[in-house]
Amino acid sequence: MKKYVGSHAIVTGGSSEIGRKVSRKLMKAGIAKLVICCRDTRGDIGFKTENAIALANGNPMTSVAVIEYFDFKNPEDIEKKFATIIKTHLDGKLHHMFLCH
Numbered sequence: 001m002k003k004y005v006g007s008h009a010i011v012t013g014g015s016s017e018i019g020r021k022v023s024r025k026l027m028k029a030g031i032a033k034l035v036i037c038c039r040d041t042r043g044d045i046g047f048k049t050e051n052a053i054a055l056a057n058g059n060p061m062t063s064v065a066v067i068e069y070f071d072f073k074n075p076e077d078i079e080k081k082f083a084t085i086i087k088t089h090l091d092g093k094l095h096h097m098f099l100c101h
Contacts, residue, residue, distance in 0.1 A: 001025070001028075001029035001030075002029075004026055004029045004030065004031045004096065005029060005030040005031070005032075006030065006031075006032045007031055007032060007095035007096060008031070008032060008033040008034075008090040008091070008093050008094055008095050008096075009026060009031055009033070009034050009035070009094070009095060009096035009097065009098065010034075010035045010036075010037060010082070010085065010086075010090075010094060010096075010097045010098070011023045011026065011034065011035070011036050011037065011097075011098045011100060012037045012097075012098070012099050012100060012101065013037070013038075013099065013100035013101045014036035014037055014038040014067065014100075015038040015039060016100060016101065018100040018101075019036065019038075019098075019100035019101075022098050022100050023036050023065070026098075027065060031096075032064070033064050033066075033089065033090050033091070034064065034065045034066070035065075035066045035067075035068055035085050035089050035090065036065060036066070036067050036068070037068050037069075037070055037085075038067060038068070038069055038070070039069070039070055039071075039072065066089045068081075068085055068089075
């Protein structure tokens with residue numbers, strides 16, 4: 001997991017069990033910036049709580065996690081959405097992408 005320390009990543013399927021587990025492992029590994037993509041709001045509370053706990057404990061490996069919600073009704077908008085996410089939340093850098101559906 002050392003290769004993820006300080007890197008930027010996107011995890012899709014963040015509201016599924018697999019997406020949540022992958023995101024938690026990346027956060028614990030020390031990823032710098034993480035965007036979790038969800039179709040709905042099921043994953044939101046757990047990630048905000050986990051980040052708050054890590055900050056409260058003074059964990060030096062705390063990552064910045066952002067939740068983004070997708071509407072897949074217009075497939076042509078998906079590419080634009082990812083481009084916006086990378087530019088806005090990941091400083092234009094994407095090192096890893098995990099597809100968890």
